[in-house]
Amino acid sequence: MYKPATKEAWKGRVDKHDGELGLRWHQAVKLLDLSGEVPEVEPENVAFAFIGFCCDEGVRRNQGRVGAVAGPAALRSAMASFAHHLPEQTSLYDAGDVLCTNGNLEEAQEQLGKKIALLLEKGYRPLVLGGGHETAYGHFLGLEKYTSKEQLGILNLDAHFDLRSYAQQSSSGTPFLQIADRLQDQGRLFKYKVLGLQEYGNTQLLFKTADEMEVAYTFANHVQLHLLPQLLQDVQAFLEEVDSVYITVDLDVFAAAYAPGVSAVNATGLQPEVVLELLKYVASSGKLVSIDIVELNPALDIDSRTAKLGAAILYQVVREWQKV
Ligand SMILES: N=CN[C@@H](CCC(=O)O)C(=O)O
Numbered sequence: 001m002y003k004p005a006t007k008e009a010w011k012g013r014v015d016k017h018d019g020e021l022g023l024r025w026h027q028a029v030k031l032l033d034l035s036g037e038v039p040e041v042e043p044e045n046v047a048f049a050f051i052g053f054c055c056d057e058g059v060r061r062n063q064g065r066v067g068a069v070a071g072p073a074a075l076r077s078a079m080a081s082f083a084h085h086l087p088e089q090t091s092l093y094d095a096g097d098v099l100c101t102n103g104n105l106e107e108a109q110e111q112l113g114k115k116i117a118l119l120l121e122k123g124y125r126p127l128v129l130g131g132g133h134e135t136a137y138g139h140f141l142g143l144e145k146y147t148s149k150e151q152l153g154i155l156n157l158d159a160h161f162d163l164r165s166y167a168q169q170s171s172s173g174t175p176f177l178q179i180a181d182r183l184q185d186q187g188r189l190f191k192y193k194v195l196g197l198q199e200y201g202n203t204q205l206l207f208k209t210a211d212e213m214e215v216a217y218t219f220a221n222h223v224q225l226h227l228l229p230q231l232l233q234d235v236q237a238f239l240e241e242v243d244s245v246y247i248t249v250d251l252d253v254f255a256a257a258y259a260p261g262v263s264a265v266n267a268t269g270l271q272p273e274v275v276l277e278l279l280k281y282v283a284s285s286g287k288l289v290s291i292d293i294v295e296l297n298p299a300l301d302i303d304s305r306t307a308k309l310g311a312a313i314l315y316q317v318v319r320e321w322q323k324v
């Protein structure tokens with residue numbers, strides 16, 4: 001089910017005497033209804049489109065703590081009062097939400113894929129607001145046609161591989177195995193890199209699966225600001241092997257102090273600064289096609305800390321990506 005956006009979701013501080021220079025995101029965001037005619041983005045313009053995936057059915061199936069269904073609303077609310085610093089040719093659109101109803105995850109993922117494919121086709125840059133990590137499979141369904149002639153790379157900032165078997169059922173723990181199998185059916189390579197992995201968060205079976213699939217990964221204790229030059233070299237090597245990149249940020253990659261509002265809290269996770277540097281690097285590479293922020297559970301958040309971190313990531317990515 002698809003629900004077009006309304007301005008209700010975009011409310012924030014208004015500096016009414018400051019004119020154009022006092023503008024904030026909630027005043028700049030325009031609505032884009034994907035159930036009607038979608039205008040194409042003019043080549044001289046840059047248009048970002050937020051699309052929400054209101055779903056935690058994957059988290060429920062994966063024995064996690066549900067609540068990510070409310071992630072998109074919390075991310076919008078955390079972004080609403082951001083000061084607006086974008087050039088005139090750059091626009092922000094809210095393209096609404098895809099809802100998962102009656103536990104029908106597969107149908108919701110198909111629907112998300114169709115909306116993302118439409119956005120890409122019309123020249124928009126998607127910013128997907130999750131949802132549990134099951135968002136990634138729906139997201140990929142939208143990307144696969146658009147990138148069919150290219151080598152796609154997937155960069156996952158996550159404490160987990162999310163390469164579990166989906167033989168019984170798909171969930172928030174299975175999206176990247178689902179994607180790998182789909183690519184294999186199409187005779188395409190699966191180029192997948194995980195940054196911020198925790199050994200204790202992934203079983204031996206998951207490491208075996210990852211190794212058999214030649215998945216590249218870096219443990220969390222190596223993803224630190226003082227190791228940035230080496231990390232950027234690794235990311236650059238990954239970028240050179242692909243034509244386009246899809247970034248997926250699972251907020252449970254961050255340390256609990258920064259991201260308490262996730263299903264699987266991470267005591268020894270990453271600090272935000274290093275992740276922001278890595279994301280800015282990829283966003284300015286010219287290869288980024290799409291990004292999602294997943295696993296935000298507002299019911300478990302403290303003072304919107306996790307939502308604000310997710311929102312700040314999107315802010316920085318938009319700022320860098322808009323330049324290329
Ligand atoms: N989305 C993925 N979640 C993790 C959950 C780990 C946990 O429950 O601790 C996984 O499946 O591996």
Ligand SMILES: [Mn+2]
Nearest residue numbers: 133158162250
């Ligand atoms: Mn994940």
Ligand SMILES: [Mn+2]
Nearest residue numbers: 159160250252
């Ligand atoms: Mn995770």
